[in-house]
Amino acid sequence: MLDDQPFGLSLEPDRVSRHSLGIHASPAEVYRALTDAADLQCWFVTEAAIELRPGGPFRWVFGRATDDPSQPPLVTAGQFVALVKQESVRLRFAIEDLETELEFRIDPWRDGAVLTVTHAGFPGDEEWDETFRAIDRGWQTELHVLKVYLERGRGMTRSTERHVRRIEAGAEDVFDSFTSKPGLEGWLADRAAVDATPGGDLLLEWNGKEAVRGHCAVSDPDRFLLLTWEGERPSLVRVHIDGDDETTGVDLTLDHILFAPAREPVARHDWEPALDRLAALLRLGRTA
Secondary structure: OOOOOOOOHHHOOOEEEEEEEEEOOOHHHHHHHHHOHHHHHHHOOOEEEEOOOOOOEEEEEEOOOOOOOOOOOEEEEEEEEEEEOOOEEEEEEEEOOEEEEEEEEEEEEOOEEEEEEEEEEEOOOHHHHHHHHHHHHHHHHHHHHHHHHHHHOOOEEEEEEEEEEEEOOOHHHHHHHHHOHHHHHOOOOOEEEEOOOOOOEEEEEEOOEEEEEEEEEEEEOOOEEEEEEOOOOOEEEEEEEEOOOOOOOEEEEEEEEEEEEOOOOOOOOOHHHHHHHHHHHHHHHHHO
16 A cells, blocks of 8 residues: 655645556565566666665666667656565655655465556646556556566566557557457468457467467557567567547557567567558558
8 A cells, every 4th residue: 555644745646557467476576576676677677776775765777878869768766665575665756846656566366476566646637648648558568578577588688679650540440450360460470360358369470480479468449559479588569559540640659578588689570561561551441
């Protein structure tokens, strides 16, 4: 439970992001993944500095600094509020000058644990809609990234590649291209099977190439999709669709979150020509 001791008027939350997920790992392993800098750098951040005690500071760096000043890394810094080993972690930090509080709660579950993330302190004002939506989708994604890491990616390190496209089609048609058998077979795979409900199975097959098996982890129709690819080197495919059927097109952002052993090449999917095929297919369908 979040601390009800007040520490600022900004923490009168109208909106809270809260998600839970079962993970086949012990509470001790989940706690370590959330509080150990080396573990955090395998699945969550590129750099982490932590002083693990109530009141101790932490610093997370997302993305690496480059020579391009327009693409600096994102840095989140704050402090630990409370720690209960193998049970909970509570942190406090600011987002756009708004003080927020984050709690990870770990509950034993069968042969593993249920991890619940609660991020509180967001106003209900319309101007916060986009930020809150991004954060809420982000936590949904990171829960599943942690699950993949602990269950299939031990000894591996995360990397992410991003692909952005303007698609001249409605959001519903774009979403259908990722979540239906004919949609996937039109641009991505020679043969496909998919159940686009959370937990549903995914199968992608190509002639002369290893098949991909996985699941649908998150499905927000016409807007947001998260798929797991569960091979020897596991990965996740995250799809954001911005726009609606009343416009001439939508903005598609696809992030492929990959795990691979350190110092070994990452097995990347050839997304650029595939997305070219998708854009051409939907553009043709729109003008037909």
